[in-house]
Amino acid sequence: MSEKILEIDNLTVRYKSGNADVHAVNGISISLEKGKTVGIVGETGAGKTTTSLSIMNLLPERTGRIDSGTIKFKGKEILDMDYETIRSIRGKEISMIFQDPMTSLNPIFTVHEQLSEAVRMHSNLSKEDIDTKVKNVLNMVGISENRMNNFPHEFSGGMKQRVVIAMALINEPELLIADEPTTALDVTIQAQVLDLMKNLKRALNTSMILITHDLGVVSEMCDEVAIMYAGQIVEYGSLRDIYKGDKHHPYTVGLFGSIPNIKDKSKRLKPISGLLPDPTKLPVGCYFQDRCPHVMDKCRTIHPKYYINDNHKILCHLFEEDKHGQ
Amino acid sequence: MNMRKMFANFLIITMLFSVLSGCGGKTENGVPVNEQNAEQKREDVVLGVRGEPLGFDPTQTGDGFSNTVELQLFDGLVQYDENRNIVGNLATDWNISDDGLVYTFDLKEGVKFHDGTELTAEDVKYSLDLAKESPFTSSLNKMESITVLDPYKVEIKLKEPYVIFLEKLCRPDGAGIISKNARESAGAEAFYENPVGTGPYVIKEWERGSKVILERFEDYHWGAAPIKEAVFRFLPEPTTATIAVESGEVDFTDNISAADIPAIDKEKVSIYESPSFHFNYLVLNTNKEPLNNVKVRQAIAHAIDKDSVAISALEGYATVVDSVVRKDAEGYSDSIEYRQYDVDKAKELLKEAGYEDGFKLQILITEGYSNKIAEMVQANLKEINIDVSIQSIESSAFIQDMVDGKHEMGWFAVDNSTTDASQVSTMLETGEMYNLSYYSNTQLDEALHVLNSSINPKERNPKAELVQKIVNDEVPIIPLFWRDDIFLANKQLKNVEELFVQFNVYKLSW
């Protein structure tokens, strides 16, 4: 068994708000091996971004509350760390790429300045050394050195995202968290960026958490997949388990079913009816009860437990009898 | 920082503040000085005035602020004593011809100008020639010629008899005698800022926008002044000046706002009051209905409670009058039954005029206390069913409108530096620009003419009586009051009352 770089255990996160608290993450556990990529899939509002922010303790100070759970990075508890310790990890050992490249870069500093800053915050290298690093990483992401002193607004969306990626990788982090890195880009650019990420991952042996709602991206990049719904992981497994297996959480079925298939002769898509439950008033029992085609009475009163088969977990009453693989 | 810490800090700062407020002593000229040695008498005085002079040439300035300073720098041929009688200044003696057209003056010998040269009749001629032509001293335009009879004798011929001519010569701010030599050699422009006169003070320094400092002329022909240095500080806001006197930064000020008086600490300062030459009255436009009806005008006169008006407008710092001529003026008649405040009589008169149910009337006023006057008039006239609407406009527009005859009733005031009955002609003579009642009465005109041309009291007094009778009968205007001058001064400053006669710093001492 190779070393675990990140272990999240039963994490619960709440946002405080005047009227009612938002229960964004409701007990999730993820275990990531070094060098592997786990994809977190779910609708908007499922709690994916909150999870990723929690890893580096980047939740908004006033409103974000981690109510329970542990997050261990390389065996050390993140939530116990003091400010300086976690600051030194951010951007160096763990890096994050955010969703919207258009707003992720500070408009008044050059690309060179923002990249060098990332280095400066974690080392005492000389100006020349920093310069070299900047040039190298720009080359890596396919941006010409000559554009080093340009401002963000002088780049297109795709190039901006490359800069963001460069900034995340310049200190060669061990864990990269990518929150919907290609969602805001158009399809052709998306492919380029994904390729880039794949190559870099291979070259640097970076572990990665990839958050997306795009199942296509998952299949290209991930080793393991976590399907999130209403702040919980409703299904977790290897790429094979999720894509080729025959047992699935009803939500997963729905997700796959709503992908357009060019070979399919049908004229309409099959979306999942309904919306996520109100995170301020989560229901008793299974959170998926109002949208599940297989809902039973039990689902409305008792919260389901995990059915586990090897490393494949499903959170659903349907598989209760098969608890131990039968 | 938590709440407790912040509160503690707040307490500390408050305590520091209270400690600091115990410190500090009296200030002088805005700069704190040590306590004055009680035995050392002060030789300087700080006066707060409402505005800044433009220059110091009496023949080229007409504004009050320049005039105030000029009064200290120059002398006239004659001057007022403390009882407002006319006595000699640069002239020792004079003679007036019977027809009132020729004035002959004997000049004092050995009078020195500020530059050390001696005064002669040439200087007098030079000064009065300038005054004669100047638009700023239009009352002196009545002089026809000035002739030097000998180095110490001057003859002035008038175009027509001018009853108050001698009073005009008491004003060094118009008829002041300047050095011919100094002005001719320096040129008019330079002289404007660097004057040479015979007066008790000279200009030491003029800090534009802030103050002008005068120092005493040691060779002044009546003896050096008790006050060595007089500082005129320009304080446009009356309230600011009032506070400055109370705090001791300024020793004297005039023209304060009557409304500020009740709040003044009488332990710290002395308040002086005296009637001024500022005459307030109501104008009734006889061209407009129903003011063209004499009974209506009479009714209005009876309906106004003048005492309340004076109190409301100026906290009572005014002298209420019945007659258009002041009680202490020459020619005042006490045998006329002047209209009194009598609401019943007013109602009766209105009824006789056929306006029992009243009517609408507009009163035109401008900025300042005239607003309070209008409000009181409005309240008074309501009692007799007259609905008064108050219209207040900006001062230059106000004068324009009144002169154009756009008003029905209006407030007005004149200040001719005199109480003499002849000044009624500016208010009521046919064709006069400021006859805002548009009143025309040949009998009145004739009487006024005599008042203006004759200097014989036997001729004048009956005419004065006639004028007062006509005004009282016909009510083209309603006399209200003569405003008081109010001075605010340091308790130790002496002879402040003498400044009511004329603003002469020479009279002040500690």
Added chain:
Amino acid sequence: MYKYVIKRILLMIPILLGITLIVFFIMSLTPGDPGRMILGQGATQEAVDKLNDEFGFYDPLPLKFGNYIIDILKGDFGVSYRTQRPVFDDLMVRLPTTLKLVILSLLIGTIIGIPIGILSAVKQYSALDVFSTFFALLIASIPTFWLGFMLIILFSLNLEILPSTGLESWKGYIMPVGIMAIGQAASLIRLTRSSMLEVIRQDYIRTARAKGVYEKIIVFKHSLRNALIPIVTVVGMSFARGLGGTLIIEKVFAIQGVGTFMFDAIGTKDIPVVMAGVIFLAAIFSLCNLIVDLLYGYLDPRIKAQYSK
């Protein structure tokens, strides 16, 4: 970039011309004439007419305006009707006083206002934030006139530690500058706070934190410089407005500055002074506008790019 600057400077000319024309026109509509103003009520109409004629008061409007513009181009702003001195000289005597007041109050107001605003934003809803917002609102609501006299009564009359008028010593500056500075500080606190809050919410701040940038650097380098953009505008225009807006303070504390200069001139229909004052203030305003816009460009490269187009 230079083209932009030159274009802006050239634009100032029609603007100033337009303003001059409008004010000239308005002044001509108001009643009253300089002759009567100067010679007073008692003077004869002939004397008044003569004086007016000397001033060219009865010339037809276009001629008056034309002559005026020609004189200005020669650098001659005319002579004050009231003081008979060149307007320019009179203005220059008063300008340093007003400048001192405005610059001092702006400086102090900025030094107090901006840090408190930053703190309020960074520690939103804390006690400091609540107090300072309340305080800022309170100060903004108090009329200057009233505050001025209240302070005079307190410090000059009752406590006797400050002079009530004038700028004789440094003590004389404390109250007028204090009042103006507090007003500046109050508005800057609110502005800085809201500007910082907006910036702090931005994604790029989150990125910086995720990069491991120290909090202090996030606040001062990443946030503040972005937040400064609207602040710089306000401060710059405060200076321009301040030069003409010190009237009330000047009246209360008997200070002779540009404010009373212009105000009194309007009352006495001293047209040369009013015109010169308006042109001067309008020019300063336009210049400040330009400087602020250029500073914008320096602070925000996106704007600079726009200028170079």
